[in-house]
């Protein structure tokens with residue numbers, strides 16, 4: 001089942017020089033293709049759309065500040081079961097609970113600064129791809 005997903009390498013990943021490390025893990029999965037990619041500091045409007053589901057949660061404002069604190073890399077990845085697959089590569093939200101071998105498990109300690117975002121369903125993926133790459137078909 002070929003799918004596409006929206007992935008963000010968050011500002012902590014970019015600051016720490018982990019773009020290549022994380023992109024490499026995604027790229028090396030058989031048959032997966034990076035089909036769009038951009039480095040950009042995300043503005044408030046973009047982040048409000050992206051994190052609309054979390055409005056009102058206690059972590060919302062600190063999350064928005066963190067996500068606007070420096071450049072992120074946004075990318076679209078296409079391939080076999082890529083939605084579930086990138087989330088498996090990332091590991092659970094809390095990096096301390098994430099197994100070694102996963103991106104968050106290998107590099108993270110703080111829940112907010114957990115290095116990556118990956119769409120959680122086909123519906124989220126289509127919604128999020130439109131936010132970051134509005135010209136993509």
Ligand code: RTP
Nearest residue numbers: 059063092093111112113114116117118119120
């Ligand atoms: P993401 O959407 O970024 O892939 O992460 P996720 O599905 O694993 O986590 P989600 O529940 O959607 O939360 C979005 C992001 O908010 C930050 N967060 N901080 N308690 C906290 O301080 C807290 N909880 C969540 C994380 O950056 C999380 O990825």
Ligand code: MG
Nearest residue numbers: 117118119120
């Ligand atoms: Mg999420």
